[in-house]
Amino acid sequence: MALLKKKERSEAEIPTASMADIAFLLLIFFLVTTTIDVDTGIGMVLPPKLEDDVEPPPIRERNMLKILVNETGQVLLEDKPSGVNMIRDEVVKHVTNNGSDPNYSVSPTSAIVSIKTSSQTPYDTYIQVLDEVWMGYFNIWNSELRRMGMGGVTYTEAPDDVKVAIRKDYPAAISIAEPDDLEQ
Template sequence: MARKSARERMSNEINAGSMADIAFLLLIFFLVTTTIVEDKGITVKLPPWSEDEPDITKLNKRNVFSVLVNADNQLLVRGELAQIKDLKERAKEFIVNPQNREDLAEKPTKAIISLKNDRGTKYGTYLEVYNELKAAYEELWDESAQRKFGTDYTDDMSIAKKRAIRSEIPFVISEAEPTSFGEE
């Protein structure tokens, strides 16, 4: 049999022409399996579990901003029917109370937002309401940060700055045990 000389075999390189094809194959695999879905959402800190409900009836009525959502996704804010789009402005006015009105919160640290829903409430509506309430606080923090430090309130701020703002306007949403009128 005709054998190649040693030198000839040494000079034989691996053919790298198919490298691109292999890489393409891998690339397509990753392209297909990739989900570049960013995980985003509203972060909430739940209260620790306790058997007895916190009783908000003991609190001064002017400091409680009660929001009720019923099974038909209707909103009752402080005893009167309301729309979701008005919620943010009303909550902001309640927390800051710029005109020192008798029926709104004494000061932001005393303000409590009480949220109660039904077991038949649509989750989408619930989240929308929660989002509006959170937006109210975020805007107030932004305003406060602008006054104090000249910047918006962001997560990158130093902890001391954040604490300064959040101690002035603490985020208090108390969620009551839901009613169960409209459970499907």
């Protein structure tokens, strides 16, 4: 009996003293390798591929705000040379016209902004122009938010259902026309 008692083992234990050190090492590894960068960019939805026999729907001239960008990055806004920074206000004027000025759109839902580039246009300029157009729409949406009594938040911070409601009244119809001189 005495022999048996002697044999009884002490409870097996994993040494936990170094546990924190091991965890720390792993932690530091993942800390170093982690890149918490959020992908940002300008979102667009391309138009679906047109069937050959289907004609694109007709658009009234006044509903379309034409922006042309040439190979040197110069901008033609409704056939008038202008600066990139003027696009924003012009977009706001065009979309929120509601039929008052015959040169601009009939209603916000029918307003279209068309951007056409040449195939040598620098991408940087194109993004600047597109950015300005989007900022025009953001300004419209922000003033719409203020009108709804939600002036404290900007459009990007607004809840999704509000966004959907605003975009139903003021849809961002941006058309990207293909360059004429595109090689196939």
